[in-house]
Amino acid sequence: MSRRIARILVERLKAVAGIRVDPQNEQFLTFRLNRRLDALGLASYEDYLSILEGPKGEAETARLVEMLVTHTTSFFREPAHFDWLAKTGLPSLCDKGAGRLHPLTIWSAACSTGPELWSAGIVVDQFAQAIPGGLRWGMIGTDISANVLRRAAGAVFSATEMAGIREEDKRQYFLRSRPGVATENGMPIFRVAPELRSRASFLQANLLQPLPDFPLADLVFLRNVLIYFALEDRQTCLGHVCARIRSGGYLLLGHSDSHHGLPPGLTQCGPSIFRKV
Numbered sequence: 333m334s335r336r337i338a339r340i341l342v343e344r345l346k347a348v349a350g351i352r353v354d355p356q357n358e359q360f361l362t363f364r365l366n367r368r369l370d371a372l373g374l375a376s377y378e379d380y381l382s383i384l385e386g387p388k389g390e391a392e393t394a395r396l397v398e399m400l401v402t403h404t405t406s407f408f409r410e411p412a413h414f415d416w417l418a419k420t421g422l423p424s425l426c427d428k429g430a431g432r433l434h435p436l437t438i439w440s441a442a443c444s445t446g447p448e449l450w451s452a453g454i455v456v457d458q459f460a461q462a463i464p465g466g467l468r469w470g471m472i473g474t475d476i477s478a479n480v481l482r483r484a485a486g487a488v489f490s491a492t493e494m495a496g497i498r499e500e501d502k503r504q505y506f507l508r509s510r511p512g513v514a515t516e517n518g519m520p521i522f523r524v525a526p527e528l529r530s531r532a533s534f535l536q537a538n539l540l541q542p543l544p545d546f547p548l549a550d551l552v553f554l555r556n557v558l559i560y561f562a563l564e565d566r567q568t569c570l571g572h573v574c575a576r577i578r579s580g581g582y583l584l585l586g587h588s589d590s591h592h593g594l595p596p597g598l599t600q601c602g603p604s605i606f607r608k609v
């Protein structure tokens with residue numbers, strides 16, 4: 333891949349999704365793109381550029397984003413956030429009426445295949461069970477990628493992906509494939525139980541664009557996506573996300589995400605945890 337083509341592809345990715353990839357990382361780019369060229373029966377990257385610039389350019393650009401964006405995630409990733417949620421975040425939100433005066437809403441803003449959202453769901457459900465009369469609550473998962481959203485909503489996970497979930501939570505919150513049911517590698521597969529699935533809805537949303545309509549959130553997970561953005565895109569993204577947090581609600585960033593670009597009106601109250609005043 334020539335430097336010129338690498339640069340054009342990387343610039344397009346940044347313009348659409350905010351994601352920065354080093355154009356000199358040709359190995360990464362060719363590895364991710366070669367399969368697409370084969371699938372389209374194209375002989376060269378120049379031919380691929382013609383598609384990106386032609387009438388099917390918008391759809392192909394969405395595919396390009398799917399190919400180049402990183403979706404790494406796992407259940408109970410950065411576990412201190414989930415301990416904080418159970419011990420501090422949820423009690424404080426409920427003290428202010430969330431779950432009673434309005435449904436408590438958790439938003440996983442770059443949810444990838446869903447483990448972050450489902451982990452939060454397990455914590456909220458356990459908290460809600462201990463509250464006399466229970467809580468009204470729900471979850472929203474958004475991502476730029478339609479592919480990962482399909483997986484998040486399907487809520488099916490391999491035994492390997494389930495690492496990090498306690499056995500008792502596996503039993504309570506997941507259906508397990510029956511012994512003898514054929515799976516890819518002979519290992520069981522798991523699906524989030526219907527009661528938890530019924531709490532969640534999923535929407536495609538680019539955090540750099542005006543967001544679709546959905547309820548204001550009491551708590552937002554915006555973790556491990558800002559790390560890929562330049563400062564101006566971080567600011568845009570944070571502006572969009574923070575506008576959708578209720579006052580008194582929380583924003584959780586990833587531990588590696590930069591705190592630069594946070595809008596005014598947020599106070600830090602824990603490691604990568606911010607409260608909207």
Ligand SMILES: C[S@@+](CC[C@H](N)C(=O)[O-])C[C@H]1O[C@@H](n2cnc3c(N)ncnc32)[C@H](O)[C@@H]1O
Binds near residue numbers: 443448538540
């Ligand atoms: C590394 S994953 C993080 C998943 C999860 N938040 C976590 O911490 O485990 C980053 C996710 O951000 C999504 N993403 C990247 N750019 C985005 C954008 N501009 N708008 C919305 N989602 C985006 C990707 O599709 C990917 O699923």
